Amino acid sequence: MSKTEFLSVALTEAFIKLIARQTGLEIRERDEVDLSEKIFLRMKALNILFPEEYYKFLGYSTIESYQEWQKLVLLLTNLESYFFRDKEQFNLLRDRILPELIQSKEHNKTLRICSAGCSTGEEPLSIAILLKELIPDLEQWNLMILGVDINQEALKKAREGIYTPWSLRSIDPEIMQRYFLHINNQYHLDLQIKQMVKFKYINLVKDSFNEHDEMRDMDLIICRNVFIYFEASAIAKVLDKFNQILQASGYLITGHTELCGQDLSHFETKLFPESLVYIKKTFDKQNERTFLSQL
Numbered sequence: 001m002s003k004t005e006f007l008s009v010a011l012t013e014a015f016i017k018l019i020a021r022q023t024g025l026e027i028r029e030r031d032e033v034d035l036s037e038k039i040f041l042r043m044k045a046l047n048i049l050f051p052e053e054y055y056k057f058l059g060y061s062t063i064e065s066y067q068e069w070q071k072l073v074l075l076l077t078n079l080e081s082y083f084f085r086d087k088e089q090f091n092l093l094r095d096r097i098l099p100e101l102i103q104s105k106e107h108n109k110t111l112r113i114c115s116a117g118c119s120t121g122e123e124p125l126s127i128a129i130l131l132k133e134l135i136p137d138l139e140q141w142n143l144m145i146l147g148v149d150i151n152q153e154a155l156k157k158a159r160e161g162i163y164t165p166w167s168l169r170s171i172d173p174e175i176m177q178r179y180f181l182h183i184n185n186q187y188h189l190d191l192q193i194k195q196m197v198k199f200k201y202i203n204l205v206k207d208s209f210n211e212h213d214e215m216r217d218m219d220l221i222i223c224r225n226v227f228i229y230f231e232a233s234a235i236a237k238v239l240d241k242f243n244q245i246l247q248a249s250g251y252l253i254t255g256h257t258e259l260c261g262q263d264l265s266h267f268e269t270k271l272f273p274e275s276l277v278y279i280k281k282t283f284d285k286q287n288e289r290t291f292l293s294q295l
């Protein structure tokens with residue numbers, strides 16, 4: 001890359017702010033050169049000569065700008081994921097949280113789960129496998145497992161359900177045997193498990209969840225290794241949206257320490273040996289808190 005292909009300090013700052021507003025992603029100082037390279041790459045693809053022009057283009061409310069964001073996001077997002085990532089948290093889900101939810105929902109046999117920032121699908125599909133193992137009369141349940149992400153390429157892969165051994169590096173060999181077909185060094189996920197999960201493009205920061213019919217009445221939201229890449233204000237915004245779509249006493253699970261420094265007044269925290277989890281306070285408890293703070 002030639003020397004002239006670097007962004008000025010002011011423009012770098014402007015792009016960083018724009019990206020944070022649009023996606024929540026925080027570009028750290030050490031990643032600024034990388035960002036500059038990605039921006040020039042996109043400009044080249046669009047035949048745009050000046051970064052100022054590209055910056056303006058991203059700010060428009062046009063279809064073309066929306067499509068460009070989708071392409072830029074492919075370069076900015078980290079897609080690292082694998083089945084049963086963080087075994088401890090999955091053990092907690094398998095042994096405590098999911099059995100408890102299943103029991104409390106036995107009366108209407110309805111469960112609604114969202115994996116927010118699901119990348120290539122390993123997280124929601126691991127939950128689908130657990131539910132298949134835990135619910136004997138699964139066909140009588142109305143299950144919704146929704147995987148949402150901002151990266152369209154990741155969602156495409158998630159819908160295909162074909163994985164490399166690297167994605168299965170942490171899976172129990174028996175589970176692997178039961179739910180994957182090994183063909184030419186790739187692992188094809190069982191169709192029944194695949195059909196349990198719906199994948200959808202949603203930008204957690206920018207999109208209004210009201211516009212997505214599925215984004216309501218969640219019993220469990222799992223959002224791990226997403227907020228580590230976010231600015232604090234974007235985390236707060238998404239946390240507020242999660243609070244709105246969780247049912248009373250619904251669970252929120254994030255990666256360890258991802259909510260440090262955030263206002264968690266709408267949640268009770270529950271510490272298990274395996275992980276901290278957040279439970280949405282019931283209406284009464286939220287009101288009680290507001291009442292006490294006014295005294």
Ligand SMILES: C[S@@+](CC[C@H](N)C(=O)[O-])C[C@H]1O[C@@H](n2cnc3c(N)ncnc32)[C@H](O)[C@@H]1O
Binds near residue numbers: 023
């Ligand atoms: C490192 S992956 C985490 C995948 C999975 N949750 C896990 O823990 O294995 C982070 C994901 O968050 C997604 N992401 C980043 N910003 C997002 C946003 N604003 N809305 C939705 N997804 C986003 C990325 O595209 C990426 O797929």
